[in-house]
Amino acid sequence: MRDTWPLLERIAFPPIRRGPLHTLQVNVGYRCNQSCVHCHVNAGPSRTEEMPADVADVMLAFLERRRIATLDITGGAPELNPQFRRIVAAARDMGVRVIDRCNLTILEVPGQEDLAEFLAAQQVEVVASMPCYLEDNVERQRGKGVFAVSIRGLQRLNALGYGREGSGLVLNLVYNPQGPSLPPAQDKLEDDYKRVLGERHGVVFNRLYTFANMPIQRFGAILIAQNEFDRYLDLLQHAHLDANLGQVMCRNLISVDWRGYVYDCDFNQMLDLPLTSGRDARERVHLSDLLGVDVEGLPIRVAGHCYGCTAGQGSSCGGALKEAAE
Numbered sequence: 001m002r003d004t005w006p007l008l009e010r011i012a013f014p015p016i017r018r019g020p021l022h023t024l025q026v027n028v029g030y031r032c033n034q035s036c037v038h039c040h041v042n043a044g045p046s047r048t049e050e051m052p053a054d055v056a057d058v059m060l061a062f063l064e065r066r067r068i069a070t071l072d073i074t075g076g077a078p079e080l081n082p083q084f085r086r087i088v089a090a091a092r093d094m095g096v097r098v099i100d101r102c103n104l105t106i107l108e109v110p111g112q113e114d115l116a117e118f119l120a121a122q123q124v125e126v127v128a129s130m131p132c133y134l135e136d137n138v139e140r141q142r143g144k145g146v147f148a149v150s151i152r153g154l155q156r157l158n159a160l161g162y163g164r165e166g167s168g169l170v171l172n173l174v175y176n177p178q179g180p181s182l183p184p185a186q187d188k189l190e191d192d193y194k195r196v197l198g199e200r201h202g203v204v205f206n207r208l209y210t211f212a213n214m215p216i217q218r219f220g221a222i223l224i225a226q227n228e229f230d231r232y233l234d235l236l237q238h239a240h241l242d243a244n245l246g247q248v249m250c251r252n253l254i255s256v257d258w259r260g261y262v263y264d265c266d267f268n269q270m271l272d273l274p275l276t277s278g279r280d281a282r283e284r285v286h287l288s289d290l291l292g293v294d295v296e297g298l299p300i301r302v303a304g305h306c307y308g309c310t311a312g313q314g315s316s317c318g319g320a321l322k323e324a325a326e
């Protein structure tokens, strides 16, 4: 697979610095029950990397010491990590808001039959990938049979109260384009999703998040192979809005890998661009080094891929930046 970093690092991006830290995004491993075409972490069933118990302990200590408001757990399929439920329960005991980036099909994987009930009991916010409300489009991106399983997963979460008014159980969906194009307007697409999923499948949810595809990893390699890389980068750069710079997710979030090393965001983690104190670009910071350190004001490592966050309506872990800020 061709690495896109040599192409991305040549592209200048406006300098930005960290703001106050609100969110710890933790990638607990790359194992996944799926292997989607656009996956920016190259996750799949054969990946073996996963966060061990001692790193999970550091992460929980960091949440407590730094009084972090939100823990955003991602993977792979994060629920496959044996530490997942312990991490969730401990963070919830501290009053931390916990987000699970759930691929929905995991709810039917053997051994995960009680996962939906666990998430509901812990009041975990579920952010679920659903790249389209139409079966064909979902299966082209995520594999055969995925749509029906995903719908069953959503119905199961709905039956527990997820996405229903007054339940306190939040269910948000994620859309990303099929190919090298910008996502459509988030609010309009959300209305379409609600109408079609509601009418055809009785599914309800809270918000739809739209993300631009990042020109890295598997999707980046496809762009290069199809000779689309430059055109897609041009598209992102031409759609860049300075107004989005203040709200990109890296300003208030750090991303931690399964070993405990820290990055400005999940994308930089995948590009292996560690968080830097600004002194030495080769340094690698471990979360245990930051237990007593405030990262506010540190420079963020930016390059061409960052236009994926600032193009048009923008993209962050909370969807389009304009809506995310409201």
Ligand code: SF4
Binding pocket: 032, 033, 034, 035, 036, 038, 039, 040, 041, 042, 043, 044, 075, 076, 077, 103, 129
């Ligand atoms: S479900 Fe998510 S983590 Fe798993 S392969 Fe697909 S995009 Fe990657």
Ligand code: SF4
Binding pocket: 248, 249, 250, 251, 264, 265, 266, 267, 268, 300, 301, 302, 303, 305, 306, 307, 309
């Ligand atoms: S990819 Fe986005 S979130 Fe990551 S450093 Fe660039 S602007 Fe920030």
